[in-house]
Amino acid sequence: MFVLVNLKAYPCDPVAVATAAHEVSDATGVRIAIAPQAARLSAVADTGVETWAQHVSPVEHGSHTGSTLAEAAADAGAVGTLLNHSENRLKLADLDASLDAAERADFETIVCANNPDQIAAAAALDPDAVAVEPPELIGTGTPVSKADPDIVRDAVDAAAAVDDSVDVLCGAGISTGEDLASAQDLGADGVLLASGVAKADDPKAALEDLVEPVA
Numbered sequence: 049m050f051v052l053v054n055l056k057a058y059p060c061d062p063v064a065v066a067t068a069a070h071e072v073s074d075a076t077g078v079r080i081a082i083a084p085q086a087a088r089l090s091a092v093a094d095t096g097v098e099t100w101a102q103h104v105s106p107v108e109h110g111s112h113t114g115s116t117l118a119e120a121a122a123d124a125g126a127v128g129t130l131l132n133h134s135e136n137r138l139k140l141a142d143l144d145a146s147l148d149a150a151e152r153a154d155f156e157t158i159v160c161a162n163n164p165d166q167i168a169a170a171a172a173l174d175p176d177a178v179a180v181e182p183p184e185l186i187g188t189g190t191p192v193s194k195a196d197p198d199i200v201r202d203a204v205d206a207a208a209a210v211d212d213s214v215d216v217l218c219g220a221g222i223s224t225g226e227d228l229a230s231a232q233d234l235g236a237d238g239v240l241l242a243s244g245v246a247k248a249d250d251p252k253a254a255l256e257d258l259v260e261p262v263a
């Protein structure tokens with residue numbers, strides 16, 4: 049199982065979370081990556097943890113003020129990027145161009161989507177993985193793998209029907225090992241989570257609990 053922790057814009061210490069994630073990943077053998085704010089990519093990558101961008105812009109080098117250039121994210125140490133998160137939705141043409149930008153930077157890619165129909169559309173764009181997240185469960189602590197197991201099962205089937213090489217993650221409300229185990233039982237290849245770690249009093253303990261079923 050792949051565990052991707054999106055720090056969003058939460059007021060946590062990204063280096064402390066990244067250090068904890070690196071230690072837990074090393075100790076357990078579970079793949080754990082951290083997606084910090086763009087300005088903290090380099091500091092997070094310096095901890096040795098696998099580092100992802102939260103987004104890259106659909107642009108090349110040029111006159112694009114305020115963009116997140118994929119090549120710059122790669123120079124800062126990122127090796128992958130989320131795209132089309134429900135808090136940063138993209139128009140179809142922009143999503144396609146962001147995937148092109150990610151490919152130029154040799155990034156692994158995960159395209160987020162709300163439901164199985166969108167997952168099928170996202171899988172058709174040829175990302176490495178897709179992530180199904182019902183927006184209404186994000187940040188609630190109510191895990192999608194328990195609250196809406198059918199959406200995970202259906203997302204796994206929808207992605208496989210388009211391209212069975214595309215991995216499927218699920219996210220929204222995931223925080224415990226039990227949540228992760230349920231996601232795995234439903235066919236997910238990984239989990240995408242945020243508040244369960246970024247807002248935890250002890251992020252290392254939260255990560256240890258999360259990965260315990262697959263460690």
Ligand SMILES: O=C[C@H](O)COP(=O)(O)O
Nearest residue numbers: 054187220221241242243
């Ligand atoms: O990117 C992460 C997801 O939006 C899930 O967030 P959450 O774990 O706080 O529900």
